[in-house]
Amino acid sequence: MEIKSFKKLKLYGFNNLTKSLSFNMYDICYAKTDEDRKGYIEYIDEQYNAERLTSILTNVSDIIGANILNIAKQDYEPQGASVTILISEGDEYNEQSENESPGPLPNSLVGHLDKSHITVHTYPESHPDDGISTFRADIDVSTCGHISPLKALNYLIHSFESDIMTMDYRVRGFTRDVNGRKYFIDHKINSIQNYIPGSTKEKYHAIDVNVYQESIFHTKMLLKEFDLDNYLFGISKKDLAPSERRKIKQRLKKEMMEIFYGRNIAKV
Template sequence: MLISEGKINSSLEDDSSHTESPGPLPETVLAHLDKSHITVHTYPESHPDDGISTFRADIDVSTCGKISPLKALNYLIHSFDSDIITIDYRVRGFTRDIEGRKHFIDHKINSIQNYISNDTKELYHMIDVNVYQDHIFHTKMLIKDFDLDNYLFGITKKELLPSEKRKIKQKLKKEMYEIFYGKNMPKI
């Protein structure tokens, strides 16, 4: 698979007359992006005692040229429907104008939040940690409200006693706060 900002040479296009199955699907998908790359690292884990499981996906999008990873933010956020989101955006290197002058940043940005849709902003608490002079931008997002049924397996919240619901919600909030703030917390 080749993804490019320009038109792909027709000799590389898929031959739609090929109808045979390519065989078993690979465990790894590899794509070549013209001037760019995307990587996904996944980290599923479970607490051994309290039944809390988390699934972390780190997605790195590096681009150059006309394609900006900021344009993919809303799509990625809505695709994963995450409780906690940490976004790092760093402008590296430079580009030259037609006179040969270097430009180390070619767009205005003071916060990643400027690129996040308003409907998404309403769902999350957000904080920024930015280093403007080095073109480093960091935004952390924590879901404001959650439906307990989305975190239960084999049971619904209607089947739980009020004290059980409270205890589970408390564990979930503690887990979310610890991940959001990046430290262990004794109590919430």
Template structure:
């Protein structure tokens, strides 16, 4: 791909909103234990390391880090980072990137934010952990190369992703450019073996440089969704819980309640 010769700084803002949902069954007496487990598994230290890895993948230099865990749950992290002098090759190629509470990270004229939301259904024992990650960059670096790493950093049952390019940058002839790379789907930045595991839907508005993809796991083995293994569950109970889990995932994926 020929490099675009610019007049000054690349002013395009590339924003990725990445949301994951991890669904679990935890009966009422164990729901608090589940929330405490999630809070520990994704505390400020763990989330800070995830953001450090994201910064390295997209070619950003970390300038400063501050983080805080909260009571009774949640955490926040703030990073100041800038674009590295050396940008990883293939940053804008449509290909998967490498694999591997609240988090806020600031890039030089850009930012990264992460929030976590553990919650439980009041009656049926279904618990859902949600993590929201927003990466907004200016210059040559692209947040899309961090997708594979992020998907595998969390137990991702459902993933929703929005990518949009805003503003414009001007070339040396004075022409405005509203995007500086080719893209037809966020899916092109996800590894093939990962895509095989998920049902996927795209909603793209190409003329506005808006791209949306959502994913839901195809297979849901009950044993993978029990917070603690329940050997005494009857066949009837297991079927009921399985149906509740699938209903929860479908409602989140389609964004509406089913009767």
């Protein structure tokens, strides 16, 4: 199904369409000892504390051309952090922001949106007995008006070192033109992947599930390259016997596949 692009609509009042992007990322690692698992959680909490997350979301606001009204941020005990930013309409609007193409890294205002919000929550955790640790971050960008929050996706991908990414985008509600005709979407989109650079897509396996008639779009991506040293915390593969390397690699890949496909996989 092809969705037409509606540019320069003469609307009756405010653009009431709500566009929501949910970006979920996962980092997976193996930490052999209790001390290493504790160290991994501490490392993640330091790397992605509320202060740094606030900086990331502030850059997202710049990319989509938003003014920040209020910031609420919190680091949690024993781990995790949350940030919520209330945003309002920016001063600039660029028609290129509606194109189905990757957005920029933060260097200039590229769009316009109306009152809405951006949030992030983090979830570091460890498996109780097999050394697997994971870090998950959930970011939601919800906007009203012309700009799609998908323009922030390129920057978000580059802000996190993600083994797995899950992205959901939905356009809700409708807006009216001056003749009373309803528009349930005001920009062309066939796939979230069209907002991701080719150089990034080459690094990942990707699956799309799209419901065009409901303006619901879903993409998930799994990193192709697997170097065990990139998944070890506190040790390197040269410290492990070949048999232990194989077992750890199997555990890590099982964890990644379960997260990617959203179901438990029986042991072989």
